[in-house]
Amino acid sequence: MPQAHYxxxxxxxDPPSRRVRLALAEKDLLxxxxxxxxxxxxDEYLKLNPSGEVPTLIIxxxxxxxxxxxxxxxxxxxxxxxxxISARSLLGDDPLERAExxxxxxxFEDKMYREVTSHLVEEKALxxxxxxxxxxxxxxxxxxxxxxAHMSYIGWLTxxxxxxxxxxxxxxxLAAAAQLSIIDYLGDVPWDKHHEAKEWYARIKSRPxxRSLLGDHIAGLLPPRHYADLDF
Amino acid sequence: MPQAHYxxxxxxxDPPSRRVRLALAEKDLLxxxxxxxxxxxxDEYLKLNPSGEVPTLIIxxxxxxxxxxxxxxxxxxxxxxxxxISARSLLGDDPLERAExxxxxxxFEDKMYREVTSHLVEEKALxxxxxxxxxxxxxxxxxxxxxxAHMSYIGWLTxxxxxxxxxxxxxxxLAAAAQLSIIDYLGDVPWDKHHEAKEWYARIKSRPxxRSLLGDHIAGLLPPRHYADLDF
Numbered sequence: 001m002p003q004a005h006y007x008x009x010x011x012x013x014d015p016p017s018r019r020v021r022l023a024l025a026e027k028d029l030l031x032x033x034x035x036x037x038x039x040x041x042x043d044e045y046l047k048l049n050p051s052g053e054v055p056t057l058i059i060x061x062x063x064x065x066x067x068x069x070x071x072x073x074x075x076x077x078x079x080x081x082x083x084x085i086s087a088r089s090l091l092g093d094d095p096l097e098r099a100e101x102x103x104x105x106x107x108f109e110d111k112m113y114r115e116v117t118s119h120l121v122e123e124k125a126l127x128x129x130x131x132x133x134x135x136x137x138x139x140x141x142x143x144x145x146x147x148x149a150h151m152s153y154i155g156w157l158t159x160x161x162x163x164x165x166x167x168x169x170x171x172x173x174l175a176a177a178a179q180l181s182i183i184d185y186l187g188d189v190p191w192d193k194h195h196e197a198k199e200w201y202a203r204i205k206s207r208p209x210x211r212s213l214l215g216d217h218i219a220g221l222l223p224p225r226h227y228a229d230l231d232f
Numbered sequence: 233m234p235q236a237h238y239x240x241x242x243x244x245x246d247p248p249s250r251r252v253r254l255a256l257a258e259k260d261l262l263x264x265x266x267x268x269x270x271x272x273x274x275d276e277y278l279k280l281n282p283s284g285e286v287p288t289l290i291i292x293x294x295x296x297x298x299x300x301x302x303x304x305x306x307x308x309x310x311x312x313x314x315x316x317i318s319a320r321s322l323l324g325d326d327p328l329e330r331a332e333x334x335x336x337x338x339x340f341e342d343k344m345y346r347e348v349t350s351h352l353v354e355e356k357a358l359x360x361x362x363x364x365x366x367x368x369x370x371x372x373x374x375x376x377x378x379x380x381a382h383m384s385y386i387g388w389l390t391x392x393x394x395x396x397x398x399x400x401x402x403x404x405x406l407a408a409a410a411q412l413s414i415i416d417y418l419g420d421v422p423w424d425k426h427h428e429a430k431e432w433y434a435r436i437k438s439r440p441x442x443r444s445l446l447g448d449h450i451a452g453l454l455p456p457r458h459y460a461d462l463d464f
Contacts, residue, residue, distance in 0.1 A: 050385075051343055069328065075307070076334035083327040095315040096301065102308035110342075111283055153282075 006031035007058040009045060011038055012216045013121050013185075015113060016074030017055040018178035023078050023171065024057075025209035027087045031057075033212075039130060048072070075105070078171055090171045101165045104157075104172035108179050112150045117179050119143035124186050125221055147183070147190065155196030169204070177204045181213050187224040191232065198232075206230050238263035239290040241277060243270055244448045245353050245417075247345060248306030249287040250410035255310050255403065256289075257441035259319045263289075265444075271362060280304070307337070310403055322403045333397045336389075336404035340411050344382045349411050351375035356418050357453055379415070379422065387428030401436070409436045413445050419456040423464065430464075438462050 006024060008031045010017035024031050036045055041052035049056045049072040057077045059069040071077045082091045092098050120143045123135035154176060157164045165172040180201055183189050191198045204210060214228040226232040238256060240263045242249035256263050268277055273284035281288045281304040289309045291301040303309045314323045324330050352375045355367035386408060389396045397404040412433055415421050423430045436442065446460040458464040 051339060053343070071331050071335070073335040073338045075338060076331040079334055080327050080331040083330065095312050098315065099303050099308045099312040102311055103303070103305045106305045106307060107283060111285070 004062050005060040007034055007060070008032070009034045009036045009048065009054055009056040009058070011036055011054050012218055013125055013182055014038065014054050015117060015175075015178040015182055016109060018181060018213055019109070019171070019174045020055045020057060020074050020077050021212055022174040022178065022209050023081055023090060025212060026090060026169075026174070026207075027081060027085050029081075029085070039126065074109070090169070090174065092166065092168070092170060097166060101170045101172045104165055105175040107153075108150075108172070108175040112176075112179050115146040116143045116150060117183055120183055120186050120188055124188075125218070129218075129220065144188070144190075147188070148193070150179075151190065151194035151197045154200060155194055158196050158200045164200070169207075173200075173204055177201065177210075181205075181210075185216065185218075185223045185227055187227075202230070202232070205232075236294050237292040239266055239292070240264070241266045241268045241280065241286055241288040241290070243268055243286050244450055245357055245414055246270065246286050247349060247407075247410040247414055248341060250413060250445055251341070251403070251406045252287045252289060252306050252309050253444055254406040254410065254441050255313055255322060257444060258322060258401070258406070258439075259313060259317050261313075261317070271358065306341070314403075322401070322406065324398065324400070324402060329398060333402045333404045336397055337407040339385075340382075340404070340407040344408075344411050347378040348375045348382060349415055352415055352418050352420055356420075357450070361450075361452065376420070376422075379420070380425070382411075383422065383426035383429045386432060387426055390428050390432045396432070401439075405432075405436055409433065409442075413437075413442075417448065417450075417453075417455045417459055419459075434462070434464070437464075 006029055008017070008020060008024070010021065010033055012018070012035075021031070021033075036042070036054050038052055038054050045056075046052055048058075048070050051072065053072070055074055055077065056070055056072045059071070061068070071080055078090070082089065091101055119139040123137075123139050127133060127135060154164065161167070163169045163173050164176055180189055205214070217223070238261055240249070240252060240256070242253065242265055244250070244267075253263070253265075268274070268286050270284055270286050277288070278284055280290075280302050283304065285304070287306055287309065288302055288304045291303070293300070303312055310322070314321065323333055351371040355371050359365060359367060386396065393399070395401045395405050396408060412421055423433075437446070449455070
């Protein structure tokens with residue numbers, strides 16, 4: 001049977017882009033990655049997504065007569081995949097369960113990003129990639145302080161549940177892992193202080209869906225040696 | 233038939249809280265409002281929602297044997313209401329249409345909030361309510377500059393569609409109206425420069441679901457006279 005083709009406009013330091021890559025891979029959908037710099041969006045990309053943000057998923061259907069689809073925003077993309085691809089549900093099927101998964105996605109993608117990831121990515125990576133001068137150490141220290149509460153929350157959730165939102169792996173796990181995988185690329189996850197969170201991350205890191213993320217290499221910004229190591 | 237009881241923990245200057253109020257009212261669900269100050273969350277509220285953020289919706293089911301439910305995060309709450317309450321769909325039924333609605337919700341609730349609403353709410357209202365000194369005029373001017381692109385985008389959308397995401401009113405309209413209604417409370421919407429956006433807002437403002445918002449009065453912070461006026 002002919003398959004649709006997937007192209008993902010993304011950036012490796014953008015957590016929602018990573019969440020979509022993981023969701024596609026969990027559903028066994030191969031996608032071709034197209035690198036975008038959201039801080040200087042190309043005109044051609046702005047036609048696809050006027051916000052200039054990543055990710056945007058392009059779906060070229062197998063039937064030549066069907067229209068190519070462009071979907072922007074990780075939340076919209078992941079919900080669309082849940083609604084149209086039956087392989088491996090990542091959102092549960094009970095409304096209450098789904099509400100808990102969506103609450104946790106926002107916890108990690110909005111709250112943890114604002115309190116931790118954004119500071120580290122902007123100060124330690126984007127400023128360098130954009131040639132914008134030295135990092136603001138106050139923001140880095142804020143992130144180092146804030147990360148513990150989020151690691152503890154992951155630990156607390158996994159003490160009460162098999163995965164973050166319940167028995168099965170869901171988009172909530174992918175959203176949390178997307179944040180941590182970027183912070184880990186920057187070498188800033190205090191693994192030795194958070195054993196439960198580390199045990200959970202080791203489980204998700206060893207899944208086939210994670211391989212593409214572990215192969216990421218950003219020019220001018222090498223990850224620490226343990227980044228791609230399943231025994232970290 | 234006995235009805236469930238709804239209680240919404242909210243803040244009138246929080247756009248996602250307003251979006252949930254509008255969604256409940258569009259579905260003809262009455263709710264009792266409970267005021268929270270997310271910048272100094274009560275211990276009791278943190279037990280309901282450990283993030284301390286608003287809104288949180290409490291649903292007390294009609295049957296005494298059923299459990300009371302607490303749902304946090306506007307996105308999770310609105311999706312739950314779509315999945316469980318059949319009255320007036322606010323999310324369409326075609327996956328592509330739903331993806332467009334969700335993209336626009338994020339446009340207004342994340343991007344417009346970050347670029348416009350948050351600056352105005354924090355500098356002109358929250359600092360005063362929290363006794364934190366004078367406003368930072370640079371942030372206010374940033375918001376005054378950025379708001380035009382969002383008003384133009386609303387205008388552009390309504391030139392091509394009846395409502396923001398298509399033929400019918402959806403959560404995308406409620407998300408945009410939630411931002412604008414707060415900025416309007418602060419007297420900062422440049423209505424005279426954006427006729428299409430004004431025409432769209434006049435339509436949504438005259439809906440019965442909007443009445444509760446137009447009755448909002450925040451102690452120490454009066455809205456301009458036109459705020460509750462349907463002919464503004």
